[in-house]
């Protein structure tokens with residue numbers, strides 16, 4: 019044993035000196051043989067996961083996933099840890115420091131992870147003789163060769179999946195908005211969207227709406243997010259479309275933030291009017307990540323999407339027309355309804371991860387049925403005026419109260435008056451530190467009563483106007499009948515006179531004839 023050790027020591031010592039004189043083919047042959055020998059002595063398999071791939075150009079997602087996974091097991095066992103601060107991560111990720119090792123067990127099989135770093139010298143571009151040192155990091159997974167299949171086929175997948183999930187949980191979520199195409203750079207897809215951290219505080223708890231309806235929506239969303247395997251099984255892309263419709267201020271945009279917070283998704287707020295044409299829209303949609311919510315707000319106003327789908331020729335003609343029009347009125351977008359439909363369908367066939375698309379509108383009846391049919395917009399959610407259930411949520415949020423003497427009055431008034439949750443929330447919000455819940459509730463009751471009075475007066479005025487209109491119409495009808503009767507009477511009178519004159523004339527002619535006969539006889 020000592021002999022082998024001594025020979026090995028000698029090889030290690032003289033190898034670097036002679037390496038440069040030995041041809042490359044021989045060194046690689048010797049390396050292969052040496053690895054084989056080591057394999058006989060140590061029956062362990064090693065898999066290396068480098069930090070950078072594609073010749074050092076791209077950071078490996080697998081490396082990050084493994085680091086996240088190892089952070090969960092190394093925090094307890096490893097002495098030297100490294101605190102990683104990532105631009106996309108909200109919380110601190112503790113990973114093991116360089117040259118540390120940690121053990122993991124999977125289905126009773128022990129595996130070993132080590133973090134390695136190798137320094138490499140690179141020549142600077144200017145070739146001024148100066149060289150820089152780069153560090154190449156990697157994780158190495160080692161395990162006994164007997165478990166090769168189980169580890170490679172199952173354990174590695176498990177680690178990557180878990181690590182990715184941890185990364186998604188820790189990431190800082192983003193709100194993306196699309197840039198106008200002038201800002202796009204052909205070599206950087208990232209410029210299509212600008213992002214800021216997404217920190218909207220809305221949740222389903224703070225969302226004021228009917229309780230059953232809310233629960234149904236939450237259930238639907240949770241079901242969707244858990245059903246990756248189900249969607250694969252039935253051969254459907256893992257996506258869902260939600261249409262939110264209702265009057266202004268009823269919480270459509272708030273609901274979008276609540277969905278994003280519930281599912282921990284990023285939000286892509288797509289402003290269609292700044293999208294130049296259909297092909298640009300397609301690129302934008304394909305450039306979204308998984309676990310994201312793609313939102314098109316006020317879809318009825320965004321573009322002229324309310325008309326019926328046109329055939330290709332009509333569409334070409336329309337595009338030409340639009341081009342002329344856009345030069346005239348400065349409007350940028352030439353996105354058409356069928357372009358939008360195709361882009362959405364294309365997105366679903368190309369996307370891998372889970373995605374949700376949401377449209378909001380104040381006027382659902384104006385939209386083309388093709389745009390909102392089930393399959394595109396799977397779940398239609400009506401956001402309505404504030405009723406008692408919704409009010410109770412707002413009162414809890416804004417005033418931290420569960421009941422009040424005026425609750426019965428408020429319930430009755432909210433059934434009679436259509437007031438948006440946005441308005442109710444504004445009235446309930448204390449305007450100063452001195453304003454207690456009583457004052458805010460009284461203000462709401464007063465406002466609702468005033469509104470009711472206004473509505474009553476308006477209805478009265480409307481009724482009066484209606485009655486006046488009716489009287490005028492009746493008078494006009496009466497006048498018309500009278501005029502018609504007068505006309506008929508006049509005509510009858512005229513006819514009578516004419517007939518009498520005719521008779522008179524006839525009588526006159528008879529007398530003249532008799533007179534002529536008498537005078538002729540006399541002669």
Ligand SMILES: Nc1ncnc2c1ncn2[C@@H]1O[C@H](COP(=O)(O)OP(=O)(O)OP(=O)(O)O)[C@@H](O)[C@H]1O
Pocket residue numbers: 224225226227264265266267268269270271272273379380401439440441443
């Ligand atoms: N259902 C609701 N629950 C809680 N708060 C609400 C609700 N609806 C409205 N609000 C409050 O009113 C504000 C405006 O609501 P929001 O922007 O969600 O309305 P909207 O339906 O999107 O309106 P619009 O049709 O004009 O876009 C929100 O910031 C929120 O504070």
Ligand SMILES: [Mg+2]
Pocket residue numbers: 270271272315378
């Ligand atoms: Mg809105």
